[in-house]
Amino acid sequence: MGDFEYQLITWLPIVFFGIVIALLIWTIRFMPRAKPAPVVKGSQVEVAWDDVAGLDEAKQELQEVVDFFRNRKRFERVGARVPRGILLHGPPGTGKTLLAKAVASASGANFYSASASSFVEMFAGLGAARIRKLFEEARKHEPAIVFIDELDAVGAARSGGGFHREHDQTLNQLLVELDGFSARDEVIVMAASNRLQDLDSALLRPGRFDRQVNVAPPDVAGREQILGVHTRGKPLAADVDLERVARQTSGLTGADIANLCNEAAIFAARSGAQYIRQSDFEAAMERIVAGLQQRRVVSEKEKRILAYHEAGHAVMSHLVGELFPAQKATIVSRGQALGYTLNMPTEDRYLHTREEFVDLMMVFLSGRAAEQVVFGRITNGAANDLERVTAIARSMVFEFGMSEIAPSRTMRADNYALSEETKRMRDSEQARLTDGAYDEAQRLLVKHRAVLDRVAEALLEKETLDRAELEALLVDTKPESRSSETIGTVRALPMRD
Ligand code: ADP
Ligand code: MG
Ligand code: ZN
Numbered sequence: 069m070g071d072f073e074y075q076l077i078t079w080l081p082i083v084f085f086g087i088v089i090a091l092l093i094w095t096i097r098f099m100p101r102a103k104p105a106p107v108v109k110g111s112q113v114e115v116a117w118d119d120v121a122g123l124d125e126a127k128q129e130l131q132e133v134v135d136f137f138r139n140r141k142r143f144e145r146v147g148a149r150v151p152r153g154i155l156l157h158g159p160p161g162t163g164k165t166l167l168a169k170a171v172a173s174a175s176g177a178n179f180y181s182a183s184a185s186s187f188v189e190m191f192a193g194l195g196a197a198r199i200r201k202l203f204e205e206a207r208k209h210e211p212a213i214v215f216i217d218e219l220d221a222v223g224a225a226r227s228g229g230g231f232h233r234e235h236d237q238t239l240n241q242l243l244v245e246l247d248g249f250s251a252r253d254e255v256i257v258m259a260a261s262n263r264l265q266d267l268d269s270a271l272l273r274p275g276r277f278d279r280q281v282n283v284a285p286p287d288v289a290g291r292e293q294i295l296g297v298h299t300r301g302k303p304l305a306a307d308v309d310l311e312r313v314a315r316q317t318s319g320l321t322g323a324d325i326a327n328l329c330n331e332a333a334i335f336a337a338r339s340g341a342q343y344i345r346q347s348d349f350e351a352a353m354e355r356i357v358a359g360l361q362q363r364r365v366v367s368e369k370e371k372r373i374l375a376y377h378e379a380g381h382a383v384m385s386h387l388v389g390e391l392f393p394a395q396k397a398t399i400v401s402r403g404q405a406l407g408y409t410l411n412m413p414t415e416d417r418y419l420h421t422r423e424e425f426v427d428l429m430m431v432f433l434s435g436r437a438a439e440q441v442v443f444g445r446i447t448n449g450a451a452n453d454l455e456r457v458t459a460i461a462r463s464m465v466f467e468f469g470m471s472e473i474a475p476s477r478t479m480r481a482d483n484y485a486l487s488e489e490t491k492r493m494r495d496s497e498q499a500r501l502t503d504g505a506y507d508e509a510q511r512l513l514v515k516h517r518a519v520l521d522r523v524a525e526a527l528l529e530k531e532t533l534d535r536a537e538l539e540a541l542l543v544d545t546k547p548e549s550r551s552s553e554t555i556g557t558v559r560a561l562p563m564r565d
Contacts, residue, residue: 115169121297121322122290123163126156126281130171133256137175137211140254151279152249153257155219155272157264158283161323164260167283168215171258178212180205184221184259187238195222195238203245203255211254216242219259219277224266239268246276285321287400287531288314294322298329305343313349318531319366319401320356328352366401371528373439374399374407377449379523380438380513381409381431382538387512388427389547397523398532409435422470425460426555429505430512432457437509438520461501471497504555512548519545 120127136143136150143150156164165181172179182202187195206212222238246257259277261267271277286294292314299310317325331352336344366374382394399407436450464470466479471494479486479494486494513520523541526533533541 115166115173117170117174119297120163120166120170121293122286123167123283126167126283129279129281130154130167133171134174136256137177137254150256152275153246153259153277154279154281155264155277156258156260156281156283157262159262159285159321161321162283162285163322164283165215165217166322168213168258168260172213172215175211175213177254177256178206178209179215180209180212181215181217183217185218188221193237196241199238199241199245203248206255207253212256214255214257216257216259219261219271220263220266224263224268239270243270243276246271285319285400286325287398288318289530291317291320291325294325295329298326299344302329302333303343305341305345307346308344308349309346312346313353316353318371318399324356328356331355366399371399372524373443373447374449375524375527376438376442376520377435377447378407378409379520379527380434380436380441380509382523382533383516383520383542383545384434384437384509384512385409385431386538386542386545387516387548388430389549391424391427392431393535394538395535396532397527397538399527400531422464422468425464425468425470426501426505429457429460429502430509432460433502433506434509434513437506437513438524441510441513441517442520442524457502457505458498461498464501465494465498471501473497501555508555516545 117127133150133154156167158164168181169179171177180202182198187198202214206214222242249255257277264280272280292311295310295313299308313328317328320328328349329352332344332348335348335351339348341348378397378399382397385392385394395410397407397409401407432453433450435453436446439446439449466481469475469477473493474490479490519542523533523538526537526541530537
């Protein structure tokens with residue numbers, strides 16, 4: 069007994085001090101640094117290229133950046149300059165941050181990221197100082213990618229608002245940094261924004277964010293791939309049909325789908341199941357969609373209307389003779405637009421004939437015309453189209469002298485010399501043009517109803533059709549040669565072009 073007491077008395081203080089010292093070392097090593105580091109270092113990001121699903125076009129464009137970091141010599145040898153600033157734009161949750169991280173991972177570059185909103189909420193001059201520091205760090209640790217999230221926070225065009233001076237200082241500092249790179253710097257700046265149209269144009273000038281990459285919400289194939297990524301490693305029951313889930317989640321972004329997969333797993337866990345079943349996905353969808361009331365989740369019925377509307381545009385751009393061929397048609401909603409058809413002129417032209425303007429009006433009006441022809445009723449979905457058509461007809465009559473009543477003079481709105489009578493004629497002439505184009509668009513869609521149906525079905529099936537897919541659907545349909553010649557007039561006005 070005496071022995072044991074003796075040992076305790078000698079050893080206890082030693083053990084005690086040992087523990088204290090160990091604790092001290094541990095606190096010093098793991099204590100959070102007094103000032104949180106403003107940047108995240110590259111070694112910390114690990115996002116596999118394959119974890120970014122469905123964004124094939126964006127990934128293809130960014131592959132160039134990866135190649136640059138990986139194989140710099142090859143670019144230098146031929147004097148190629150790789151873009152310095154790349155702007156990723158698209159709605160929230162589509163994977164912009166994820167992409168930037170994946171680029172950094174794949175390039176082996178250090179990743180420095182900061183949200184622009186954190187630059188503006190500070191005292192005068194601090195935002196600018198933080199930007200300077202961010203770039204300084206990145207330059208010290210080349211190769212590096214600087215990622216600025218929510219660029220709109222500093223980059224919104226200078227107008228109104230309270231923190232004017234501070235905002236300008238911060239923006240100016242960013243411009244200084246972007247301009248301050250030398251050809252040898254191995255730093256690339258990436259930024260994300262969901263309001264491209266609001267950005268200060270100074271940011272988009274050559275040498276700054278002059279490369280813009282669109283990060284679009286996923287179509288049905290993209291959503292299936294994203295579901296694949298986010299169910300990887302999760303136990304799925306045999307009845308799970310991811311393609312079906314993808315079909316039912318039109319309008320959801322990548323972030324929503326990641327969330328959906330997690331919710332499904334939670335439903336499964338709560339019921340004590342070992343596998344995630346299709347019913348868990350259905351329950352999760354219900355919950356997610358209910359939580360997104362504000363956002364656009366397009367119902368099956370609306371999808372049909374959208375599909376016919378966009379098919380109308382695509383078919384008409386073919387029928388009027390391929391001057392403005394449809395590059396892409398989609399019913400994947402995005403921002404304000406529920407769907408869209410992208411038309412691109414086949415060549416750069418500065419002169420257009422009267423007939424071509426009418427063709428263009430018909431292309432714009434054919435979304436609504438398709439709704440009318442197929443469903444017998446129209447929706448507000450054509451508001452934007454009508455805006456464009458009104459502007460075209462107005463220019464034709466007011467500025468280009470392309471009307472019956474006055475082929476040799478302008479009739480601008482600000483011309484006070486115009487009589488009331490002339491103004492009335494001018495306005496009815498404009499209406500005659502647009503109404504004529506609308507009637508003709510409907511007539512052509514009735515005539516080509518079969519191909520309209522075919523394109524709409526394909527859109528419902530795939531949600532997005534690219535140029536080649538559209539061409540394949542339209543190849544057997546012959547364009548209507550100059551169907552627009554007589555619209556709004558008895559004689560076509562010839563014009564050299
Ligand atoms: P953004 O920056 O465009 O708002 P994020 O990159 O922050 O979107 O996306 C948030 C999360 O949503 C990601 O971390 C990822 O889990 C998921 N996600 C979004 N888009 C995709 C995608 N294309 N592929 C896989 N996951 C995605
Ligand atoms: Mg983000
Ligand atoms: Zn339209």
